[in-house]
Amino acid sequence: xxxxxxxxxxxxxxxxxxxxxxxxxxxxxxxxxxxxxxxxxxxxxxxxxxxxxxxxxxxxxxxxxxxxxxxxxxxxxxxxxxxxxxxxxxxxxxxxxxxxxxxxxxxxxxxxxxxxxxxxxxxxxxxxxxxxxxxxxxxxxxxxxxxxxxxxxxxxxxxxxxxxxxxxxxxxxxxxxxxxxxxxxxxxxxxxxxxxxxxxxxxxxxxxxxxxxxxxxxxxxxxxxxxxxxxxxxxxxxxxxxxxxxxxxxxxxxxxxxxxxxxxxxxxxxxxxxxxxxxxxxxxxxxxxxxxxxxxxxxxxxxxxxxxxxxxxxxxxxxxxxxxxxxxxxxxxxxxxxxxxxxxxxxxxxxxxxxxxxxxxxxxxxxxxxxxxxxxxxxxxxxxxxxxxxxxxxxxxxxx
Amino acid sequence: xxxxxxxxxxxxxxxxxxxxxxxxxxxxxxxxxxxxxxxxxxxxxxxxxxxxxxxxxxxxxxxxxxxxxxxxxxxxxxxxxxxxxxxxxxxxxxxxxxxxxxxxxxxxxxxxxxxxxxxxxxxxxxxxxxxxxxxxxxxxxxxxxxxxxxxxxxxxxxxxxxxxxxxxxxxxxxxxxxxxxxxxxxxxxxxxxxxxxxxxxxxxxxxxxxxxxxxxxxxxxxxxxxxxxxxxxxxxxxxxxxxxxxxxxxxxxxxxxxxxxxxxxxxxxxxxxxxxxxxxxxxxxxxxxxxxxxxxxxxxxxxxxxxxxxxxxxxxxxxxxxxxxxxxxxxxxxxxxxxxxxxxxxxxxxxxxxxxxxxxxxxxxxxxxxxxxxxxxx
Numbered sequence: 174x175x176x177x178x179x180x181x182x183x184x185x186x187x188x189x190x191x192x193x194x195x196x197x198x199x200x201x202x203x204x205x206x207x208x209x210x211x212x213x214x215x216x217x218x219x220x221x222x223x224x225x226x227x228x229x230x231x232x233x234x235x236x237x238x239x240x241x242x243x244x245x246x247x248x249x250x251x252x253x254x255x256x257x258x259x260x261x262x263x264x265x266x267x268x269x270x271x272x273x274x275x276x277x278x279x280x281x282x283x284x285x286x287x288x289x290x291x292x293x294x295x296x297x298x299x300x301x302x303x304x305x306x307x308x309x310x311x312x313x314x315x316x317x318x319x320x321x322x323x324x325x326x327x328x329x330x331x332x333x334x335x336x337x338x339x340x341x342x343x344x345x346x347x348x349x350x351x352x353x354x355x356x357x358x359x360x361x362x363x364x365x366x367x368x369x370x371x372x373x374x375x376x377x378x379x380x381x382x383x384x385x386x387x388x389x390x391x392x393x394x395x396x397x398x399x400x401x402x403x404x405x406x407x408x409x410x411x412x413x414x415x416x417x418x419x420x421x422x423x424x425x426x427x428x429x430x431x432x433x434x435x436x437x438x439x440x441x442x443x444x445x446x447x448x449x450x451x452x453x454x455x456x457x458x459x460x461x462x463x464x465x466x467x468x469x470x471x472x473x474x475x476x477x478x479x480x481x482x483x484x485x486x487x488x489x490x491x492x493x494x495x496x497x498x499x500x501x502x503x504x505x506x507x508x509x510x511x512x513x514x515x516x517x518x519x520x521x522x523x524x525x526x527x528x529x530x531x532x533x534x535x536x537x538x539x540x541x542x543x544x545x546x547x548x549x550x551x552x553x554x555x556x557x558x559x560x561x562x563x564x565x566x567x568x569x570x571x572x573x
Numbered sequence: 574x575x576x577x578x579x580x581x582x583x584x585x586x587x588x589x590x591x592x593x594x595x596x597x598x599x600x601x602x603x604x605x606x607x608x609x610x611x612x613x614x615x616x617x618x619x620x621x622x623x624x625x626x627x628x629x630x631x632x633x634x635x636x637x638x639x640x641x642x643x644x645x646x647x648x649x650x651x652x653x654x655x656x657x658x659x660x661x662x663x664x665x666x667x668x669x670x671x672x673x674x675x676x677x678x679x680x681x682x683x684x685x686x687x688x689x690x691x692x693x694x695x696x697x698x699x700x701x702x703x704x705x706x707x708x709x710x711x712x713x714x715x716x717x718x719x720x721x722x723x724x725x726x727x728x729x730x731x732x733x734x735x736x737x738x739x740x741x742x743x744x745x746x747x748x749x750x751x752x753x754x755x756x757x758x759x760x761x762x763x764x765x766x767x768x769x770x771x772x773x774x775x776x777x778x779x780x781x782x783x784x785x786x787x788x789x790x791x792x793x794x795x796x797x798x799x800x801x802x803x804x805x806x807x808x809x810x811x812x813x814x815x816x817x818x819x820x821x822x823x824x825x826x827x828x829x830x831x832x833x834x835x836x837x838x839x840x841x842x843x844x845x846x847x848x849x850x851x852x853x854x855x856x857x858x859x860x861x862x863x864x865x866x867x868x869x870x871x872x873x874x875x876x877x878x879x880x881x882x883x884x885x886x887x888x889x890x891x892x893x894x895x896x897x898x899x900x901x902x903x904x905x906x907x908x909x910x911x912x913x914x915x916x917x918x919x920x921x922x923x924x925x926x927x928x929x930x931x932x933x934x935x936x937x938x939x940x941x942x943x944x945x946x947x948x949x950x951x
Contacts, residue, residue: 444949446946449951450950450951455950459946459947460946460951469946469951470942470943470946473949474890474893474894474942474945475865475894478866478869478894481576481865481868481869481871481872482864482865482867482868484576484868485576485577485868485871488576488577491575492577494577494578499864502860502861505857505861506861506865557854559857560853560854560857560858561853561854561857563857563860564853564854564856564857567857568833568853568856568857568860570833570836570847570848571837571847571848572844572847
């Protein structure tokens with residue numbers, strides 16, 4: 174038996190013994206997703222146990238080094254773990270911006286003390302993070318952000334930054350424990366060079382949040398205000414004035430997350446044509462609405478070609494044939510496709526898809542999901558910004 | 574199989590790219606067009622392609638071929654697309670070889686080595702309707718002597734004027750539109766009753782209208798089983814469609830590259846036009862589209878090599894996507910070149926013409942969207 178086979182056998186046995194039965198059932202709604210954090214309201218004892226057990230093994234972040242609370246697994250072992258979890262339909266124990274966004278940046282840019290302090294608590298789901306990037310006056314032009322962090326020499330209370338300003342579109346800021354935040358530490362420097370990357374506790378005096386109600390009716394985002402918030406100088410990640418580099422690195426991870434994993438026709442989700450077949454039906458083996466059939470087929474061709482492109486880009490990256498700068502392409506195309514998918518699902522359901530509340534909703538919040546999808550091509554850099562990036566970095570067009 | 578070229582395939586790509594750039598560049602296409610060349614390609618280029626192993630790319634080694642597979646055939650076709658190189662690669666090396674591999678041991682032994690050697694050209698005489706419809710076969714084959722007598726018209730036969738043997742789809746039973754009852758025949762174009770009329774085409778490639786008037790063929794000239802030609806025809810067409818997708822991918826890449834270069838050179842309003850966001854976004858979008866066409870095309874070629882059940886679906890995906898992208902790339906190319914893009918002197922127009930012809934050949938994006946929908950059950 175090879176080492177990997179042995180690992181698979183151990184993993185299978187451990188998962189069998191430790192994954193609670195209700196954590197093997199499909200996720201039905203947002204409340205089934207566990208985000209961890211100090212104030213986490215577990216939906217069930219099974220959810221709590223599952224996070225605790227997986228966190229203790231570091232398997233919430235299988236490939237992070239064990240010294241920082243990760244599983245210390247090789248790429249191949251992590252793949253085995255993922256396959257074995259899929260085999261028993263185990264839910265992910267933890268959803269976390271700490272894992273998806275901050276963690277990779279901390280591993281690359283954080284100092285030893287910061288890694289030791291934050292990574293294990295991210296891995297165990299003890300601290301829930303939010304992202305302080307956009308501002309009311311800095312959306313697509315993120316580098317024009319104005320939230321200031323002024324250095325204060327304080328022999329008594331310790332040297333610190335005094336943070337003032339406001340962030341917007343901070344996902345779940347009202348539920349988060351800590352924030353990773355872009356601030357301006359040098360007002361005189363050119364706009365990309367005066368930015369620093371700060372980590373601080375959302376319980377600090379002077380931090381307040383206000384949820385923003387969206388067209389979908391939900392409020393996943395907040396505006397966040399900083400009024401003379403004291404942040405210890407040790408909470409600076411990387412070098413002062415070099416925060417933009419970290420910001421860009423982290424945005425690449427965010428883009429991959431939005432554009433890739435969850436937005437195409439693949440995965441466990443039913444294809445658009447299957448939904449259409451079920452709800453509209455066939456006439457002589459052809460979808461009974463032939464005009465809609467043409468639109469659906471065109472969409473599915475693009476969705477298939479896109480998922481093959483994701484597969485090819487990954488294979489090329491692995492083998493070193495990569496063409497680079499493709500995360501913007503995947504973000505742009507993936508989100509545009511997902512919006513198209515939601516529009517087609519709305520068309521298929523017709524007036525039934527318009528239901529907002531009540532018993533008639535049937536199989537879900539389609540109207541709300543459709544409205545939510547409109548944000549895909551705005552958050553994490555708009556489609557237009559992605560096209561700018563492709564024009565500049567891939568095509569090398571002038572003045573872009 | 575990872576969706577990526579192997580080291581061997583990367584080497585084939587390098588040698589094919591170099592070969593067509595040197596031996597059959599766009600300038601040669603222009604010269605053939607200017608001469609109104611009746612054949613539409615240069616025979617010495619085809620001879621050298623045979624020496625390179627390109628003509629025998631799908632021919633088994635036992636019959637003297639290189640047997641490199643569909644991915645390799647696609648790589649060669651892509652290189653031809655990049656340079657608009659004309660050669661009987663599609664009609665003979667892809668369609669001819671795929672068809673003959675379905676033949677009797679005698680037919681294989683007779684023809685496959687000739688294909689690999691570049692010594693015998695084939696042409697597929699299947700389509701009758703102007704819009705591709707493989708089962709629309711009205712051409713009749715009636716029993717006669719120890720064989721059949723053929724009557725009918727094939728309107729769009731690629732390389733029909735150059736071919737040494739025609740592969741003719743004719744009906745031995747059933748009605749027009751039935752898949753059953755179609756039979757494939759190997760027909761000598763010099764036989765009594767065969768008339769070949771060369772057609773002048775928008776892309777300057779060789780094509781002909783073939784009229785069959787009481788043409789007598791022998792029983793030994795049937796390819797495959799009588800009445801069951803449709804299955805072979807689909808196999809042959811799918812190999813051709815995937816390779817056309819690869820050719821369109823190649824021509825899209827060149828048209829796109831020419832356009833981006835032009836955006837970096839041309840100045841208006843005192844600046845490079847490539848600095849205008851209206852054009853940048855269209856170019857960036859086109860970049861993404863070409864990448865999608867590339868993935869779909871490679872998947873189709875790999876699926877053919879694997880003999881996968883899903884190969885026809887992936888072939889249609891590739892033909893639909895690469896076709897749509899080739900039209901977009903060449904439309905955008907001409908538009909972004911502005912007035913100069915409309916001139917005959919400039920090459921971009923050749924790419925637009927070839928894109929249109931390749932898109933129409935063996936089913937356009939609409940045909941293949943419909944085929945995918947049917948495959949997926951809707």
